[in-house]
Amino acid sequence: MSENAPVNQSPSPHPHQHPQSPGLPSLKGVIFASVVGSVLVLAAAVLFALLPGALSEARDFRAARPCSEASAPEKGDCLAEWPATVVSTETGRSNKTVTNWVTLDGEAEEPPFRVRMRGRGPVWEKLTPGDRVTVLSWRDVVWAVQAGELRQDTIDEPGRHATVRLAVGLALLIVGTVFLRGAGWLHRRRAIRATDTPTAQVVVVMVATLLASGIAVTAAVATDALWLVLLVGAAGCATVWTATALLLRGFARRQEA
Structure with a gap:
């Protein structure tokens, strides 16, 4: 066989792949x-x-009446109000978000408990230990805190x-x-x-x-x-x-x- 004769090469195991055109979506x-x-x-x-379920709860909350106006069967589904004393206020962090908390003493109604408020005002930023406030609750959930004429919702507000x-x-x-x-x-x-x-x-x-x-x-x-x-x-x-x-x-x- 001549030394200059072409050498047969085995085919590549991988088929030739055409490069993707520039700008073509991948x-x-x-x-x-x-x-x-x-x-x-x-x-x-x-x-x-x-x-x-959440919408049903929101409708029930909007339809609820103050407990002073509710009949006996509606107790528990009515809007309750009871006095409390501010024990302390504090701030924290949750997922890089500043949280505002207030600890309240419900006296005869409830033992001391913490409530997370929505934002700083208009109530939370003015509270000091010893202040008297009114707690607003519905179905054992505190949904707002009232100080005088000012009211501020909690993050647990129904709806x-x-x-x-x-x-x-x-x-x-x-x-x-x-x-x-x-x-x-x-x-x-x-x-x-x-x-x-x-x-x-x-x-x-x-x-x-x-x-x-x-x-x-x-x-x-x-x-x-x-x-x-x-x-x-x-x-x-x-x-x-x-x-x-x-x-x-x-x-x-x-x-x-």
């Missing part, structure tokens, strides 16, 4: 958006599943958990839906091998997501009526996404021109 990006969106939507579903769950659930649902739609959008771009980077469109969608979430959360905090929250949230989302779609179409026409 498969990891599609999977990441799908997973994040699914997790957020699932978390929203869990919060919504826990919502009926607050329902508001938080509804607001967070709506925000998670909106953001999760956007991630899922984004995953579909990235998958379509991979299918047509689009390599351009539409930065403006991405920014518009991000701003629209924040705006729609803000509208839904504001509605949940502003009113206790569930139907009104859902109506305002749906109307806000529809308006925001309609405006977003029109704006994105305008961007697309400019690129084609």
Whole structure:
């Protein structure tokens, strides 16, 4: 055999892989958006599943009457008021958030106990040991402390958990839906091998997501009526996404021109 004869080389065990075009959405990006969106939507579903009980408690609290006006069968579900003496006030930290606590002596009604207040004022910041206050409770839960004409709610105020769950659930649902739609959008771009980077469109969608979430959360905090929250949230989302779609179409026409 001639020394210059070509040498047969064994084929590579791995097929030749074409490098991904710059700017082409990666498969990891599609999977990441799908997973994040699914997790957020699932978390929203869990919060919504826990919502009926919290909403029922909030309705019962709003319908409760003062114990002085309630009949005997309603005792326990009425709004109780009883005097207490301030033992001490203190601050703490929970998840990098400053917490405000007051220790009260219920005398004959209750042994000394601690209550976490919502914020610093208008009552907590003015309390000193020995001050006389009025404790407001419902179903053995202290929901507010009153000093003279001033009243401040505690973090255990009935109905607050329902508001938080509804607001967070709506925000998670909106953001999760956007991630899922984004995953579909990235998958379509991979299918047509689009390599351009539409930065403006991405920014518009991000701003629209924040705006729609803000509208839904504001509605949940502003009113206790569930139907009104859902109506305002749906109307806000529809308006925001309609405006977003029109704006994105305008961007697309400019690129084609």
